[in-house]
Amino acid sequence: MKPFGYVRPASTDEAVRLCAEGAGARFLGGGTNLVDLMKLGVETPRVLIDVAGLPLDRVTRTADGGLSIGATVRNSDLAAHPDVTESYPVLSQALLAGASGQLRNAATTGGNLLQRTRCRYFQDVSKPCNKRLPGSGCPAREGTHRDLAILGHSPECVATNPSDMAVALAALDATVVLLGPEGERAVPLTEFHRLPGENPDQDTVIRPGELITEVVLPPPTPGAASRYRKARDRASFAFALVSVAATLRVEAGHVEHATLAFGGVAHRPWRARRAETEMRGAPATPAVFQHALIAELAEARPLRDNAFKVDLARRLALDLLGELTERQPARSG
Ligand SMILES: Cc1cc2nc3c(=O)[nH]c(=O)nc-3n(C[C@H](O)[C@H](O)[C@H](O)COP(=O)(O)OP(=O)(O)OC[C@H]3O[C@@H](n4cnc5c(N)ncnc54)[C@H](O)[C@@H]3O)c2cc1C
Numbered sequence: 016m017k018p019f020g021y022v023r024p025a026s027t028d029e030a031v032r033l034c035a036e037g038a039g040a041r042f043l044g045g046g047t048n049l050v051d052l053m054k055l056g057v058e059t060p061r062v063l064i065d066v067a068g069l070p071l072d073r074v075t076r077t078a079d080g081g082l083s084i085g086a087t088v089r090n091s092d093l094a095a096h097p098d099v100t101e102s103y104p105v106l107s108q109a110l111l112a113g114a115s116g117q118l119r120n121a122a123t124t125g126g127n128l129l130q131r132t133r134c135r136y137f138q139d140v141s142k143p144c145n146k147r148l149p150g151s152g153c154p155a156r157e158g159t160h161r162d163l164a165i166l167g168h169s170p171e172c173v174a175t176n177p178s179d180m181a182v183a184l185a186a187l188d189a190t191v192v193l194l195g196p197e198g199e200r201a202v203p204l205t206e207f208h209r210l211p212g213e214n215p216d217q218d219t220v221i222r223p224g225e226l227i228t229e230v231v232l233p234p235p236t237p238g239a240a241s242r243y244r245k246a247r248d249r250a251s252f253a254f255a256l257v258s259v260a261a262t263l264r265v266e267a268g269h270v271e272h273a274t275l276a277f278g279g280v281a282h283r284p285w286r287a288r289r290a291e292t293e294m295r296g297a298p299a300t301p302a303v304f305q306h307a308l309i310a311e312l313a314e315a316r317p318l319r320d321n322a323f324k325v326d327l328a329r330r331l332a333l334d335l336l337g338e339l340t341e342r343q344p345a346r347s348g
Protein backbone atom coordinates (compact mmCIF):
# COMPACT_ATOMS: atom_id res chain seq x y z
CA MET A 16 0.00 0.00 0.00
CA LYS A 17 1.25 3.51 -0.84
CA PRO A 18 1.71 5.99 2.07
CA PHE A 19 -1.29 8.25 2.72
CA GLY A 20 -2.39 10.93 5.19
CA TYR A 21 -5.28 10.54 7.63
CA VAL A 22 -7.50 13.22 9.22
CA ARG A 23 -10.61 13.20 11.39
CA PRO A 24 -12.74 16.31 10.77
CA ALA A 25 -14.93 17.68 13.57
CA SER A 26 -17.84 18.68 11.31
CA THR A 27 -19.32 18.01 7.88
CA ASP A 28 -18.25 21.51 6.76
CA GLU A 29 -14.66 20.78 7.80
CA ALA A 30 -14.78 17.42 5.98
CA VAL A 31 -15.88 19.12 2.75
CA ARG A 32 -13.30 21.91 3.16
CA LEU A 33 -10.48 19.40 3.77
CA CYS A 34 -11.54 17.43 0.70
CA ALA A 35 -11.46 20.57 -1.46
CA GLU A 36 -7.89 21.38 -0.36
CA GLY A 37 -6.15 19.27 -2.98
CA ALA A 38 -6.49 16.37 -5.38
CA GLY A 39 -6.40 12.83 -4.05
CA ALA A 40 -8.45 13.32 -0.87
CA ARG A 41 -11.05 10.62 -0.19
CA PHE A 42 -13.72 10.22 2.45
CA LEU A 43 -13.44 7.09 4.57
CA GLY A 44 -16.55 5.37 5.96
CA GLY A 45 -16.10 1.88 7.35
CA GLY A 46 -13.17 1.29 4.99
CA THR A 47 -14.39 -2.18 4.02
CA ASN A 48 -14.21 -1.40 0.30
CA LEU A 49 -11.82 1.55 0.02
CA VAL A 50 -9.04 0.00 2.12
CA ASP A 51 -9.35 -3.31 0.23
CA LEU A 52 -8.90 -1.43 -3.05
CA MET A 53 -5.92 0.46 -1.60
CA LYS A 54 -4.28 -2.86 -0.72
CA LEU A 55 -4.80 -4.00 -4.31
CA GLY A 56 -3.33 -0.75 -5.68
CA VAL A 57 -6.61 0.12 -7.42
CA GLU A 58 -7.11 3.18 -5.18
CA THR A 59 -4.17 5.40 -4.21
CA PRO A 60 -5.56 8.33 -2.19
CA ARG A 61 -3.21 11.06 -0.93
CA VAL A 62 -5.24 11.54 2.25
CA LEU A 63 -8.20 9.82 3.90
CA ILE A 64 -10.80 12.02 5.57
CA ASP A 65 -12.44 9.75 8.14
CA VAL A 66 -16.10 10.71 8.32
CA ALA A 67 -17.19 7.78 10.52
CA GLY A 68 -16.97 9.94 13.68
CA LEU A 69 -19.21 12.73 12.34
CA PRO A 70 -22.65 13.16 13.89
CA LEU A 71 -24.34 11.53 10.90
CA ASP A 72 -25.12 8.28 12.71
CA ARG A 73 -28.80 8.82 13.43
CA VAL A 74 -31.97 7.34 11.97
CA THR A 75 -34.83 9.83 12.52
CA ARG A 76 -38.41 10.29 11.39
CA THR A 77 -38.92 13.22 9.01
CA ALA A 78 -41.75 15.74 9.45
CA ASP A 79 -43.82 14.06 6.72
CA GLY A 80 -43.49 10.57 8.25
CA GLY A 81 -40.54 9.42 6.14
CA LEU A 82 -37.12 8.43 7.42
CA SER A 83 -33.74 10.18 7.44
CA ILE A 84 -30.77 7.81 7.50
CA GLY A 85 -27.44 9.43 8.37
CA ALA A 86 -24.51 8.63 6.08
CA THR A 87 -22.47 6.98 8.85
CA VAL A 88 -25.23 4.70 10.18
CA ARG A 89 -23.79 1.19 10.14
CA ASN A 90 -25.49 -1.36 7.90
CA SER A 91 -26.25 -3.71 10.81
CA ASP A 92 -27.78 -0.90 12.92
CA LEU A 93 -29.93 0.18 9.98
CA ALA A 94 -31.10 -3.37 9.28
CA ALA A 95 -32.20 -3.80 12.90
CA HIS A 96 -33.75 -0.35 13.40
CA PRO A 97 -37.44 -0.76 14.41
CA ASP A 98 -38.62 1.96 12.00
CA VAL A 99 -36.93 0.07 9.17
CA THR A 100 -38.07 -3.43 10.09
CA GLU A 101 -41.65 -2.21 10.62
CA SER A 102 -42.12 0.32 7.82
CA TYR A 103 -39.49 -0.60 5.21
CA PRO A 104 -38.87 -4.37 5.58
CA VAL A 105 -37.47 -4.57 2.05
CA LEU A 106 -34.55 -2.37 3.16
CA SER A 107 -33.80 -4.46 6.23
CA GLN A 108 -33.92 -7.68 4.15
CA ALA A 109 -31.62 -6.21 1.48
CA LEU A 110 -29.05 -5.14 4.07
CA LEU A 111 -29.09 -8.54 5.76
CA ALA A 112 -28.63 -10.23 2.36
CA GLY A 113 -25.39 -8.26 1.85
CA ALA A 114 -21.87 -9.17 3.02
CA SER A 115 -21.30 -10.82 6.45
CA GLY A 116 -22.31 -9.76 9.95
CA GLN A 117 -18.79 -8.55 10.67
CA LEU A 118 -18.68 -6.42 7.52
CA ARG A 119 -22.15 -5.00 8.13
CA ASN A 120 -21.02 -3.89 11.59
CA ALA A 121 -18.36 -1.69 9.92
CA ALA A 122 -19.97 -0.67 6.63
CA THR A 123 -21.79 2.68 6.47
CA THR A 124 -24.75 3.93 4.45
CA GLY A 125 -22.64 6.39 2.42
CA GLY A 126 -19.86 3.87 1.80
CA ASN A 127 -22.29 1.17 0.74
CA LEU A 128 -23.78 3.46 -1.91
CA LEU A 129 -20.31 4.30 -3.26
CA GLN A 130 -18.70 0.86 -3.14
CA ARG A 131 -17.06 -0.02 -6.46
CA THR A 132 -17.91 -2.84 -8.85
CA ARG A 133 -16.67 -6.36 -8.13
CA CYS A 134 -15.67 -6.96 -11.77
CA ARG A 135 -12.49 -9.00 -11.43
CA TYR A 136 -10.61 -7.00 -14.10
CA PHE A 137 -11.33 -3.76 -12.26
CA GLN A 138 -9.71 -5.21 -9.15
CA ASP A 139 -6.63 -6.53 -10.99
CA VAL A 140 -4.21 -3.73 -11.87
CA SER A 141 -2.26 -6.05 -14.20
CA LYS A 142 -5.29 -6.09 -16.55
CA PRO A 143 -6.74 -3.32 -18.73
CA CYS A 144 -10.06 -1.85 -17.59
CA ASN A 145 -11.92 1.25 -18.85
CA LYS A 146 -13.39 1.91 -15.43
CA ARG A 147 -9.97 1.95 -13.76
CA LEU A 148 -8.01 3.44 -16.66
CA PRO A 149 -10.26 5.10 -19.30
CA GLY A 150 -9.39 4.04 -22.85
CA SER A 151 -7.49 0.90 -21.85
CA GLY A 152 -10.24 -1.55 -22.90
CA CYS A 153 -12.82 -3.92 -21.43
CA PRO A 154 -11.57 -7.50 -21.25
CA ALA A 155 -14.75 -8.60 -19.45
CA ARG A 156 -16.87 -8.31 -22.60
CA GLU A 157 -15.07 -11.28 -24.21
CA GLY A 158 -13.64 -12.72 -20.99
CA THR A 159 -15.22 -13.60 -17.64
CA HIS A 160 -18.63 -11.92 -17.42
CA ARG A 161 -21.05 -14.51 -16.03
CA ASP A 162 -21.93 -12.19 -13.11
CA LEU A 163 -21.96 -8.95 -15.14
CA ALA A 164 -24.62 -6.77 -16.79
CA ILE A 165 -27.47 -7.71 -19.09
CA LEU A 166 -29.17 -4.30 -19.15
CA GLY A 167 -27.97 -0.79 -19.95
CA HIS A 168 -24.34 -1.73 -20.61
CA SER A 169 -22.10 -0.18 -23.25
CA PRO A 170 -19.17 -1.34 -25.40
CA GLU A 171 -16.98 0.44 -22.83
CA CYS A 172 -18.14 -1.43 -19.72
CA VAL A 173 -20.44 -4.28 -18.67
CA ALA A 174 -19.94 -3.98 -14.90
CA THR A 175 -22.73 -4.23 -12.34
CA ASN A 176 -23.37 -2.21 -9.22
CA PRO A 177 -22.78 -4.57 -6.28
CA SER A 178 -24.92 -2.96 -3.55
CA ASP A 179 -27.95 -4.82 -2.20
CA MET A 180 -29.02 -1.83 -0.12
CA ALA A 181 -29.18 0.44 -3.18
CA VAL A 182 -31.68 -1.88 -4.90
CA ALA A 183 -34.12 -1.58 -2.00
CA LEU A 184 -33.56 2.18 -1.84
CA ALA A 185 -34.36 2.40 -5.58
CA ALA A 186 -37.67 0.59 -5.06
CA LEU A 187 -38.45 2.88 -2.10
CA ASP A 188 -37.88 6.13 -4.06
CA ALA A 189 -35.10 7.24 -1.71
CA THR A 190 -33.20 10.51 -2.12
CA VAL A 191 -29.46 11.01 -1.53
CA VAL A 192 -28.48 14.27 0.16
CA LEU A 193 -25.03 15.65 -0.72
CA LEU A 194 -22.96 18.47 0.77
CA GLY A 195 -20.21 19.93 -1.39
CA PRO A 196 -18.15 23.08 -1.90
CA GLU A 197 -21.15 24.58 -3.75
CA GLY A 198 -23.62 23.74 -0.96
CA GLU A 199 -26.29 21.06 -0.48
CA ARG A 200 -28.32 19.23 -3.12
CA ALA A 201 -30.59 16.19 -3.26
CA VAL A 202 -30.52 13.50 -5.96
CA PRO A 203 -33.11 10.71 -6.40
CA LEU A 204 -31.41 7.37 -5.75
CA THR A 205 -32.53 6.11 -9.17
CA GLU A 206 -30.51 8.93 -10.79
CA PHE A 207 -27.54 8.76 -8.43
CA HIS A 208 -25.77 5.80 -10.08
CA ARG A 209 -24.99 6.12 -13.82
CA LEU A 210 -25.15 3.77 -16.76
CA PRO A 211 -21.60 3.32 -18.10
CA GLY A 212 -21.96 4.94 -21.54
CA GLU A 213 -18.61 6.27 -22.71
CA ASN A 214 -17.47 7.20 -19.18
CA PRO A 215 -17.58 4.05 -17.08
CA ASP A 216 -14.95 5.50 -14.73
CA GLN A 217 -17.80 7.61 -13.26
CA ASP A 218 -20.04 5.32 -11.21
CA THR A 219 -22.37 8.07 -9.99
CA VAL A 220 -23.35 11.70 -10.54
CA ILE A 221 -21.51 12.76 -7.36
CA ARG A 222 -19.30 15.82 -7.95
CA PRO A 223 -15.69 16.11 -6.74
CA GLY A 224 -15.55 16.77 -3.01
CA GLU A 225 -19.22 16.04 -2.31
CA LEU A 226 -20.02 14.24 0.92
CA ILE A 227 -23.13 12.07 1.32
CA THR A 228 -24.77 13.34 4.50
CA GLU A 229 -28.02 11.38 4.56
CA VAL A 230 -30.46 9.23 2.61
CA VAL A 231 -34.13 10.19 2.91
CA LEU A 232 -37.06 7.80 2.47
CA PRO A 233 -40.57 9.05 1.70
CA PRO A 234 -43.36 7.90 4.04
CA PRO A 235 -44.21 4.23 3.49
CA THR A 236 -47.10 3.70 1.06
CA PRO A 237 -50.15 2.84 3.22
CA GLY A 238 -51.11 -0.81 2.93
CA ALA A 239 -48.17 -1.77 0.69
CA ALA A 240 -46.11 -4.87 1.47
CA SER A 241 -42.42 -4.97 0.52
CA ARG A 242 -39.77 -7.63 0.12
CA TYR A 243 -36.22 -8.34 -1.16
CA ARG A 244 -35.03 -11.55 -2.80
CA LYS A 245 -31.47 -12.37 -3.88
CA ALA A 246 -30.05 -15.18 -6.02
CA ARG A 247 -26.36 -15.88 -5.41
CA ASP A 248 -23.84 -18.64 -5.92
CA ARG A 249 -23.57 -19.63 -2.25
CA ALA A 250 -25.72 -19.33 0.84
CA SER A 251 -23.24 -17.58 3.18
CA PHE A 252 -22.05 -14.32 1.66
CA ALA A 253 -21.82 -13.56 -2.03
CA PHE A 254 -22.77 -10.72 -4.33
CA ALA A 255 -26.06 -10.99 -6.23
CA LEU A 256 -26.30 -12.77 -9.54
CA VAL A 257 -29.73 -11.19 -9.65
CA SER A 258 -31.74 -9.57 -6.89
CA VAL A 259 -35.15 -7.94 -6.78
CA ALA A 260 -36.85 -5.46 -4.47
CA ALA A 261 -40.57 -4.79 -4.69
CA THR A 262 -43.38 -2.92 -2.98
CA LEU A 263 -46.97 -3.87 -3.79
CA ARG A 264 -50.48 -2.94 -2.77
CA VAL A 265 -53.48 -4.79 -4.13
CA GLU A 266 -57.04 -3.44 -3.82
CA ALA A 267 -60.06 -5.49 -4.90
CA GLY A 268 -57.81 -7.85 -6.81
CA HIS A 269 -56.10 -5.08 -8.77
CA VAL A 270 -52.59 -3.61 -8.45
CA GLU A 271 -53.04 -0.25 -6.76
CA HIS A 272 -49.34 0.47 -6.24
CA ALA A 273 -46.19 -1.30 -7.42
CA THR A 274 -42.47 -0.52 -7.49
CA LEU A 275 -39.86 -2.96 -8.71
CA ALA A 276 -36.05 -2.77 -8.89
CA PHE A 277 -33.44 -5.32 -9.97
CA GLY A 278 -29.87 -5.70 -8.72
CA GLY A 279 -26.95 -7.55 -10.29
CA VAL A 280 -28.14 -6.79 -13.82
CA ALA A 281 -26.83 -3.30 -14.62
CA HIS A 282 -24.34 -0.55 -13.78
CA ARG A 283 -26.98 0.84 -11.43
CA PRO A 284 -29.99 -0.51 -9.55
CA TRP A 285 -32.45 -1.16 -12.37
CA ARG A 286 -35.85 0.39 -11.67
CA ALA A 287 -38.35 -1.58 -13.75
CA ARG A 288 -40.53 1.34 -14.82
CA ARG A 289 -42.02 -0.44 -17.81
CA ALA A 290 -43.16 -3.43 -15.76
CA GLU A 291 -44.57 -1.10 -13.10
CA THR A 292 -46.62 0.79 -15.68
CA GLU A 293 -48.03 -2.48 -17.09
CA MET A 294 -48.95 -3.77 -13.64
CA ARG A 295 -50.55 -0.63 -12.24
CA GLY A 296 -54.36 -0.90 -12.35
CA ALA A 297 -54.25 -4.41 -13.82
CA PRO A 298 -55.49 -7.60 -12.11
CA ALA A 299 -52.89 -8.92 -9.68
CA THR A 300 -52.44 -12.26 -11.44
CA PRO A 301 -49.36 -14.28 -12.41
CA ALA A 302 -50.27 -13.78 -16.08
CA VAL A 303 -50.22 -9.99 -15.74
CA PHE A 304 -46.96 -10.05 -13.77
CA GLN A 305 -45.40 -12.41 -16.30
CA HIS A 306 -46.38 -10.17 -19.21
CA ALA A 307 -45.03 -7.07 -17.45
CA LEU A 308 -41.71 -8.75 -16.65
CA ILE A 309 -41.26 -10.06 -20.18
CA ALA A 310 -41.87 -6.52 -21.49
CA GLU A 311 -39.31 -5.09 -19.04
CA LEU A 312 -36.64 -7.67 -19.80
CA ALA A 313 -37.15 -7.46 -23.59
CA GLU A 314 -34.43 -4.83 -23.65
CA ALA A 315 -31.89 -7.15 -22.01
CA ARG A 316 -28.75 -7.68 -24.11
CA PRO A 317 -27.01 -10.62 -22.45
CA LEU A 318 -23.39 -11.50 -23.15
CA ARG A 319 -22.05 -14.95 -24.13
CA ASP A 320 -22.22 -16.42 -20.60
CA ASN A 321 -24.93 -14.55 -18.73
CA ALA A 322 -28.16 -15.06 -20.69
CA PHE A 323 -29.38 -17.18 -17.74
CA LYS A 324 -29.83 -13.92 -15.81
CA VAL A 325 -32.77 -12.84 -17.98
CA ASP A 326 -34.81 -15.88 -17.01
CA LEU A 327 -33.55 -15.75 -13.42
CA ALA A 328 -34.65 -12.12 -13.05
CA ARG A 329 -38.09 -12.90 -14.46
CA ARG A 330 -38.63 -15.94 -12.24
CA LEU A 331 -37.30 -14.24 -9.11
CA ALA A 332 -39.57 -11.21 -9.59
CA LEU A 333 -42.59 -13.34 -10.51
CA ASP A 334 -42.18 -15.38 -7.35
CA LEU A 335 -41.73 -12.28 -5.21
CA LEU A 336 -44.78 -10.50 -6.65
CA GLY A 337 -46.84 -13.65 -6.12
CA GLU A 338 -45.74 -13.80 -2.51
CA LEU A 339 -46.53 -10.11 -1.95
CA THR A 340 -49.99 -10.63 -3.49
CA GLU A 341 -50.73 -13.53 -1.14
CA ARG A 342 -49.72 -11.41 1.85
CA GLN A 343 -52.23 -8.65 1.07
CA PRO A 344 -55.40 -9.97 2.80
CA ALA A 345 -53.59 -10.88 6.00
CA ARG A 346 -51.97 -7.46 6.17
CA SER A 347 -55.07 -5.36 5.45
CA GLY A 348 -57.39 -7.57 7.47
C1 LIG B 1 -16.15 -10.19 1.47
C2 LIG B 1 -17.13 -9.11 1.16
C3 LIG B 1 -18.42 -9.45 0.77
C4 LIG B 1 -19.35 -8.45 0.49
N1 LIG B 1 -20.62 -8.80 0.11
C5 LIG B 1 -21.53 -7.81 -0.19
C6 LIG B 1 -22.85 -8.11 -0.62
O1 LIG B 1 -23.22 -9.28 -0.77
N2 LIG B 1 -23.70 -7.09 -0.87
C7 LIG B 1 -23.33 -5.79 -0.72
O2 LIG B 1 -24.14 -4.89 -0.95
N3 LIG B 1 -22.07 -5.47 -0.34
C8 LIG B 1 -21.18 -6.44 -0.06
N4 LIG B 1 -19.92 -6.10 0.32
C9 LIG B 1 -19.51 -4.72 0.25
C10 LIG B 1 -19.76 -3.94 1.51
O3 LIG B 1 -21.14 -3.80 1.66
C11 LIG B 1 -19.09 -2.58 1.27
O4 LIG B 1 -17.70 -2.78 1.34
C12 LIG B 1 -19.51 -1.54 2.28
O5 LIG B 1 -20.90 -1.33 2.27
C13 LIG B 1 -18.81 -0.22 2.01
O6 LIG B 1 -19.09 0.65 3.09
P1 LIG B 1 -17.92 1.35 3.87
O7 LIG B 1 -18.55 2.30 4.84
O8 LIG B 1 -16.96 0.36 4.45
O9 LIG B 1 -17.24 2.14 2.67
P2 LIG B 1 -15.75 2.62 2.49
O10 LIG B 1 -14.91 1.47 2.08
O11 LIG B 1 -15.30 3.43 3.66
O12 LIG B 1 -15.95 3.63 1.27
C14 LIG B 1 -16.41 3.20 0.01
C15 LIG B 1 -16.43 4.43 -0.89
O13 LIG B 1 -17.38 5.39 -0.42
C16 LIG B 1 -16.76 6.65 -0.19
N5 LIG B 1 -17.46 7.22 0.95
C17 LIG B 1 -17.67 6.62 2.16
N6 LIG B 1 -18.50 7.38 2.90
C18 LIG B 1 -18.81 8.48 2.15
C19 LIG B 1 -19.66 9.62 2.35
N7 LIG B 1 -20.36 9.79 3.47
N8 LIG B 1 -19.74 10.53 1.37
C20 LIG B 1 -19.04 10.38 0.22
N9 LIG B 1 -18.23 9.33 -0.02
C21 LIG B 1 -18.15 8.38 0.92
C22 LIG B 1 -15.30 6.34 0.01
O14 LIG B 1 -14.48 7.45 -0.33
C23 LIG B 1 -15.11 5.17 -0.95
O15 LIG B 1 -14.94 5.66 -2.25
C24 LIG B 1 -18.97 -7.09 0.61
C25 LIG B 1 -17.68 -6.74 0.99
C26 LIG B 1 -16.76 -7.74 1.26
C27 LIG B 1 -15.37 -7.34 1.66
Ligand code: SF4
Pocket residue numbers: 132134135136137143144145146147152153154155156163171172173174215
Ligand atom coordinates in the same frame (compact mmCIF):
# COMPACT_ATOMS: atom_id res chain seq x y z
S1 SF4 C 1 -16.74 -4.46 -17.29
FE1 SF4 C 1 -16.15 -2.39 -16.70
S2 SF4 C 1 -15.07 -2.74 -14.78
FE2 SF4 C 1 -15.08 -4.71 -15.87
S3 SF4 C 1 -13.24 -4.77 -17.20
FE3 SF4 C 1 -14.87 -3.90 -18.40
S4 SF4 C 1 -14.55 -1.71 -18.10
FE4 SF4 C 1 -13.52 -2.69 -16.42
